[in-house]
Structure formats: C-alpha cells, structure tokens
Amino acid sequence: MQQLITPVKQPVRNHIFHEITRSLCTECRRVVDAQVLIRDGAVYLRKRCPEHGWHEALVSSDAGWHLNSLKTHFFLVQVHGFMDEHTFDLKRLMKCCIHQLLPDGRAVPFCAYNNLGYREQVKQEQKMLP
Numbered sequence: 511m512q513q514l515i516t517p518v519k520q521p522v523r524n525h526i527f528h529e530i531t532r533s534l535c536t537e538c539r540r541v542v543d544a545q546v547l548i549r550d551g552a553v554y555l556r557k558r559c560p561e562h563g564w565h566e567a568l569v570s571s572d573a574g575w576h577l578n579s580l581k582t583h584f585f586l587v588q589v590h591g592f593m594d595e596h597t598f599d600l601k602r603l604m605k606c607c608i609h610q611l612l613p614d615g616r617a618v619p620f621c622a623y624n625n626l627g628y629r630e631q632v633k634q635e636q637k638m639l640p
C-alpha cells in the first residue's frame with residue numbers, strides 16, 4: 511500500500527507550551543505575541559518583536575505554584591485615570607501604555623477604547639455573533 515503522507519519528524523523541545531498571550535517588547539513597548547512556557551519546573555515568557563527579536567524572561571521559579579495561583583490567587587488591580595468627552599486629551603491618549611485587545615486582534619489604547627467608540631463597536635459586533 512502506498513503511503514500518502516510523509517511523516518515529519520518534529521524536533522524534541524525542552525519545554526511545555528502552556529498558553530499564548532500578549533506582552534510588550536522590552537525595547538520598543540510594542541504589543542507582541544508571547545508564549546508561556548514551562549521548562550525545568552519553572553515558567554517562562556517568551557516573546558518576539560519583529561524589530562528586536564526574541565526575549566525570554568523567568569515568570570516563576572515554581573511552575574506548580576504558578577499554575578495553581580492562576581486558579582486561586584490571581585486578582586488584577588488597575589488604577590487608571592479615565593478620560594471622558596470633557597477631559598479628553600490627545601497627548602495623554604498618545605502616551606497611553608495600557609492597551610485593550612479587540613476580538614479581531616487589534617490593540618487600541620485603553621483611553622481610546624472608552625472614548626472613541628471602540629467599546630460600543632465591540633458590543634455591537636458581539637451582539638451579531640450567533
């Protein structure tokens with residue numbers, strides 16, 4: 511019998527891929543894709559900027575504790591001055607370093623998300639989903 515599919519030998523990796531997330535390039539602060547990897551019992555964040563290449567950082571030296579803490583101890587506190595139509599400041603918007611990821615993958619400044627119609631756009635698009 512003729513074999514139609516040629517098996518591809520995958521390289522053996524020394525890590526477990528846990529999840530994909532988004533992060534900032536440590537050099538240019540651009541939002542980039544990042545991978546959360548588990549290697550030798552520790553958790554690493556590996557990201558790649560098209561301009562500055564690969565960066566890897568240790569997130570936790572104890573993968574078990576880290577994964578468990580995501581389920582039981584994770585709580586995000588974010589303090590941010592909100593702008594509205596009366597306090598809108600374009601210079602401040604241009605310096606906004608917190609981004610909101612839209613369902614289509616775009617990252618918009620958090621300040622723009624709340625002021626320039628992105629929030630309403632996302633809500634409208636989600637209503638159209640089945």
Ligand SMILES: [Zn+2]
Pocket residue numbers: 535536537538539540559560561562563
């Ligand atoms: Zn960069």
